[in-house]
Amino acid sequence: MALPISYNFRNLIVRRTTTLMTALGIGLTVAVLLADLALVNGLRDAFRSTGDPLNILVLRKGGTSELVSAVTREVYQQLKFKPGIARDHKGDPMASLEMVTIVSLPNGLDSRGSNITLRGILPLGFELRDVRLQQGRWFQQGQREIVVGRLIAERYNTGIGKQLRFGKGLWTVVGIMDGGGSAVNSEIWGDLNQVASDFNRENGLSSVLVRAADLATVPALINSINDDQRLNMTARTEKEYYETQTISGAPIEYLGIFVSIIMAVGSSFAAMNTMYAAVARRAREIGMLRVLGFSKSTILFSFFVESLLLAVIGALLGIALVLPLNNISTSIGSFVTFSEISFNFHVGPAVMAWGIVFALLMGALGGLFPARSAARKEILTALREV
Amino acid sequence: MLRYVPLMIKNALRSRRRTILTICSVAASMCLLGTMFAIYRALFLSEPSAAQALRLITYHRVSLTQPLPIAYGDKIRRVPGVRDASIWQWFGGAYKDARDRRNFFARFSVEPEHFIRIHTEYQWPEDQKQAFIRDRTGCIASRPLADKFGWKIGERITLVGDIFPVTLELRLVGIFEEPEQFEALLFNHEYIRQSLPAGDRDMVGAFVVEAENAAAVPRVTREIDAMFANSPYPTRTESQRAFALSFLSFLGNVKLYLLTICGAVTFTILLVTANTMAMSVRERRREVGILKTLGYPNGAILGMILGESAIIAAAGGVIGLILASGAAAVVRAGPAFVQQLKTLSITGPVALFCIAFAMLIGILSSVAPAAGAARTTILEALRSTE
Numbered sequence: 001m002a003l004p005i006s007y008n009f010r011n012l013i014v015r016r017t018t019t020l021m022t023a024l025g026i027g028l029t030v031a032v033l034l035a036d037l038a039l040v041n042g043l044r045d046a047f048r049s050t051g052d053p054l055n056i057l058v059l060r061k062g063g064t065s066e067l068v069s070a071v072t073r074e075v076y077q078q079l080k081f082k083p084g085i086a087r088d089h090k091g092d093p094m095a096s097l098e099m100v101t102i103v104s105l106p107n108g109l110d111s112r113g114s115n116i117t118l119r120g121i122l123p124l125g126f127e128l129r130d131v132r133l134q135q136g137r138w139f140q141q142g143q144r145e146i147v148v149g150r151l152i153a154e155r156y157n158t159g160i161g162k163q164l165r166f167g168k169g170l171w172t173v174v175g176i177m178d179g180g181g182s183a184v185n186s187e188i189w190g191d192l193n194q195v196a197s198d199f200n201r202e203n204g205l206s207s208v209l210v211r212a213a214d215l216a217t218v219p220a221l222i223n224s225i226n227d228d229q230r231l232n233m234t235a236r237t238e239k240e241y242y243e244t245q246t247i248s249g250a251p252i253e254y255l256g257i258f259v260s261i262i263m264a265v266g267s268s269f270a271a272m273n274t275m276y277a278a279v280a281r282r283a284r285e286i287g288m289l290r291v292l293g294f295s296k297s298t299i300l301f302s303f304f305v306e307s308l309l310l311a312v313i314g315a316l317l318g319i320a321l322v323l324p325l326n327n328i329s330t331s332i333g334s335f336v337t338f339s340e341i342s343f344n345f346h347v348g349p350a351v352m353a354w355g356i357v358f359a360l361l362m363g364a365l366g367g368l369f370p371a372r373s374a375a376r377k378e379i380l381t382a383l384r385e386v
Numbered sequence: 387m388l389r390y391v392p393l394m395i396k397n398a399l400r401s402r403r404r405t406i407l408t409i410c411s412v413a414a415s416m417c418l419l420g421t422m423f424a425i426y427r428a429l430f431l432s433e434p435s436a437a438q439a440l441r442l443i444t445y446h447r448v449s450l451t452q453p454l455p456i457a458y459g460d461k462i463r464r465v466p467g468v469r470d471a472s473i474w475q476w477f478g479g480a481y482k483d484a485r486d487r488r489n490f491f492a493r494f495s496v497e498p499e500h501f502i503r504i505h506t507e508y509q510w511p512e513d514q515k516q517a518f519i520r521d522r523t524g525c526i527a528s529r530p531l532a533d534k535f536g537w538k539i540g541e542r543i544t545l546v547g548d549i550f551p552v553t554l555e556l557r558l559v560g561i562f563e564e565p566e567q568f569e570a571l572l573f574n575h576e577y578i579r580q581s582l583p584a585g586d587r588d589m590v591g592a593f594v595v596e597a598e599n600a601a602a603v604p605r606v607t608r609e610i611d612a613m614f615a616n617s618p619y620p621t622r623t624e625s626q627r628a629f630a631l632s633f634l635s636f637l638g639n640v641k642l643y644l645l646t647i648c649g650a651v652t653f654t655i656l657l658v659t660a661n662t663m664a665m666s667v668r669e670r671r672r673e674v675g676i677l678k679t680l681g682y683p684n685g686a687i688l689g690m691i692l693g694e695s696a697i698i699a700a701a702g703g704v705i706g707l708i709l710a711s712g713a714a715a716v717v718r719a720g721p722a723f724v725q726q727l728k729t730l731s732i733t734g735p736v737a738l739f740c741i742a743f744a745m746l747i748g749i750l751s752s753v754a755p756a757a758g759a760a761r762t763t764i765l766e767a768l769r770s771t772e
Contacts, residue, residue: 021661028650028657035646039557060551067451068549102449150738166448199619251637259647263654266414270658273407277665287637297464333636338451 002298003289008306011278012313019310022274026314026362027262030355031321036256037354038345040327043249043332046343050182051238053215054086055128058208058225058235065336066100066207073097075231076208082224084217085210088127092212096125099196101206102339103166103188105156114331115339116152117187118166120195120205130210131184136175137161141191147175149185151329151342164188167198183242186331186342209238219284244354248334264362267314271366275307279374287382300375302352308360315359319352390686394694401666408662409702412744415655416706420732420740421713427736428726429634430641434627435565437507439600443474443629443665444610445592448622450476453589456579459497462595465609467602471576472500474594479547480555492568493545495575496594498524499682504596513558514539518574524559525573532561534569543571552581567728593686595623608650630726650758652747655699660751661693667755675767684760690751691756699748703741707732710740 012019058079063069080095088094099120104113119125127136139145148158154175165168171190179185196202212218218237225235279286286299331342398405444462462471477493484490498519502508510526510672518524527537537543541558556573579587595610597603607623614621624632634640667674674687711732718730759767 017664018661021657021664025654025657025661028654032647032650062548062551064548070551102451104448248636252643255643262414262418263612263651266411266654266658267405269411269414270654270661273404273411273658273665274663276403276407330638332638338449 001044001129001219003285003294003302005305005309008302008309010161011282011306012310012316015278015281018274018277019313022270023310023314023317026267026311026359027321029260029267029362030315030318030359031258032263033074033256033358034318034322034347034351034355035261035325035345036253036260037351038322038347039330039332040249040253041348041351042330042343042346043341044246045181045346046183046185047242047246047343049180050184050242052128052130052211053237053239054212055211055238056218056222056225056235057238057241058233059206059209061232061234063234065338066098067102067337067339069206071097071205071208072203072257073205075233076205079208079210079225079231079233079359082210084213084224086213088124092124094124095121096126096128096209097192097205098122098207098209099192099199099201099205101195101199101201102337103164105152105164107156107160114156115333116156117337117339118146118195119187119189120192121189122192125209128211129179129184131177131179131320134176134178136173139174139189142194143191143301144169144171144194145162145174146171146188146190147177148173148189149187149342150176150178151185151331152188155329155331155342167195168340169198183245183341208233243338245334245341248332248336252332253366259287260358269373270360271307271310271362272284272370274310275303275367275370279307279370280346282374282377283377283382283385286377287379287385290377290379290382300371303371303374304364304367307371308363311359311363311366312356314362315356318359319347319355322347322355390690390693391697394690394697395688397666397670398694398698400439401669404662404666405698408658408698409705411658412655412699412702413705413709415651415658416703416740416744417709417713418651418706419648419655419743420639420707420710420736421717422644422651423740424710424714424730424732424736425717425727426641426644426648427733428730429631431771432726435507437505438626440469440597440603441504441626442595442597442603442607442610442623443592443626444471444621444623444627445612447622450591452619453591454593454621456588456590456622458614458619459500459590459593461613462593462610463500465606466475467598467606467609469596469598469765470500470503471593472497472504473590473592475575475578475591476549477545477547477554477578478549479545481543481545488534491534494570494572495578496572497576499573499726501572501594504594505564508562509564510560510562514562517559521557521559522574522577522580523555523557525556525571526560526562527558527572529561529563529569529570530567531569531571532558550578550582552578554578554581574730594626597721637752652743655702655744655747656751659695659699659748660754662698663691663752663754664696667752667759669768671759671762671770674762675764675770678764678767688756691759692752693757695748695752696745697748699744699751700741703744706744707737707740 059069076097082092085093085095101118102115107114134150139147150329153159156174160173168291206302212221222235222324225233326347327344329342329344331340334341446454459471473496475495477495481489502515518526537558540560545554597606610623611621633736677687714730714732717727
């Protein structure tokens with residue numbers, strides 16, 4: 001027969017100071033891990049929700065990002081009539097020529113400012129993306145007007161009517177766009193020709209985004225672009241392009257995991273200490289239980305469960321500590337685009353589950369030896385202990 | 387107080403298992419804290435070497451990804467107080483299989499003659515220097531890089547460009563030693579220039595500038611930027627150190643990450659030692675009563691408990707620092723992410739600071755139980771059955 005779990009629970013409550021201190025130690029360790037995972041999770045969300053499975057991004061051969069790619073208008077003219085490209089309602093091929101560069105916005109932290117992606121784009125480009133206006137209107141062609149992503153508007157206080165200086169002069173914000181959770185939220189968009197002329201790149205544009213007619217033609221279209229010697233371009237799906245950028249979070253992810261594992265070692269020792277003390281304090285009680293007929297394995301199991309219970313309290317404390325982080329926006333620089341991507345911390349159910357698993361692991365490591373020593377106590381000596 | 391030290395140690399060793407577990411727990415935390423402090427110090431507090439202090443980087447005001455006219459080099463060299471300047475162009479590209487992170491190292495193109503004059507701290511034979519200047523397809527590697535790939539003089543090295551649409555077939559003509567243990571491959575910028583179409587060849591990424599003396603650095607910085615302020619290509623000039631740190635800011639707010647982790651770890655140590663001391667004091671109430679009966683003043687009892695805690699924390703600190711120097715070795719062996727981290731070690735000041743810090747935490751954490759013990763009346767203490 002097993003001892004009821006309420007027995008362990010009451011024991012933890014009786015020694016509430018020790019319980020709380022140990023649980024808080026475990027909680028802090030869990031919190032460090034979860035904050036890290038929430039950050040990486042938010043970053044992944046941003047990149048994963050960017051891109052349409054039908055979209056194909058075309059860059060110069062060898063180009064790994066839009067920033068280092070170059071496309072001429074001649075290439076674009078040839079590319080746009082490839083078979084397999086979807087047509088819009090007017091019958092024109094859905095291929096959007098775009099120019100990407102970086103501008104720096106003052107962030108109030110250092111004089112260098114933050115690097116933000118600026119995209120010169122034509123109205124066709126809007127249709128290829130899942131983006132809608134949150135406020136204001138789209139820019140007009142030929143005007144020095146821009147539309148900023150939702151997170152850029154929040155983080156850099158660039159609401160409608162604000163003016164930004166880059167390229168050859170001032171640009172006016174006329175709209176705020178919302179790209180769901182995607183990377184578009186961290187971009188600034190302006191008219192392709194106006195942006196290109198500001199950066200002296202009338203014929204040195206960055207990339208072409210094309211929409212395939214249907215999913216089945218995607219691989220064929222990619223192959224046909226890759227194999228075309230005249231173009232000298234390389235194609236991949238838009239999804240794949242953004243997937244590879246999640247690597248930007250890797251250094252932070254590894255650092256966080258490394259730190260929390262070492263902290264977990266420390267917390268396990270602390271939990272072990274607490275559990276040994278619990279065993280020592282209850283020596284007579286253990287003797288009594290054995291006299292009453294509870295088996296060694298029941299005692300072992302009971303103390304082990306108590307340690308896990310302690311860890312779960314810790315995990316809940318840890319989760320409570322990181323929950324306020326949820327939906328706080330932050331940003332990380334991408335080594336692919338050399339600019340910032342803004343995103344929100346995301347403490348999802350998966351992240352929380354990891355926290356509990358991690359805490360249980362600490363509890364198990366810390367509880368095993370004390371539980372074994374409790375089970376091994378001789379009945380007589382246990383009863384005789386003061 | 388010192389004569390009580392043997393008694394403190396005896397007390398600490400009374401519950402050997404608990405003390406060892408506490409020391410292990412503190413050691414794990416101190417290992418992290420030591421590593422974090424060392425990283426923080428290396429990144430933000432260390433003094434640049436004499437050679438580094440004179441070195442500046444000039445690049446496009448907005449971003450390193452935007453080019454400057456090649457002719458800026460001559461103009462910079464004519465600024466009073468500038469000893470020399472060289473093109474400093476990040477090449478990127480791929481060596482062998484780019485997917486293997488081991489194949490990633492810094493690749494720059496420079497102007498050999500100017501570069502050699504700037505980097506006088508590089509140690510390498512005169513004839514290799516001459517070969518580097520003469521041979522347009524020649525390249526040089528730092529010792530750690532050459533050792534990593536087992537390169538010998540005469541080695542053929544092929545780099546496939548991504549930023550530049552060129553494939554370079556280089557020949558290793560020199561291997562240099564430098565104090566920072568940086569993994570870098572340098573080659574003649576003229577080689578890239580000649581491979582590019584006429585329209586693109588007269589732009590470069592950045593210049594490395596050396597000032598004549600430390601006093602001239604601020605003025606030179608100002609004058610270079612002032613000279614190009616109103617041109618289509620405004621510049622930013624900053625110390626090599628600040629430039630390297632700007633890459634770090636890509637990972638987000640690194641200072642904040644480090645400080646948050648340190649805070650969480652410190653608090654964990656506090657909890658662990660406080661818990662241990664509370665447990666051990668509780669067990670020793672009768673003993674405290676006996677000491678008091680024998681005439682020990684309250685202050686001595688308070689000091690004895692605080693001292694015991696400080697000794698345990700210091701022991702944990704020492705072991706933690708030994709572990710931390712192992713962790714520092716792992717960081718050193720890691721990818722050449724930031725130059726300062728390639729020489730990371732737990733230096734004297736960091737070690738002293740950590741141990742003092744550990745003892746302080748130890749003392750702080752036992753203030754409450756120690757004060758409680760010192761305050762208990764003799765009768766109350768002797769009556770205790772625990």
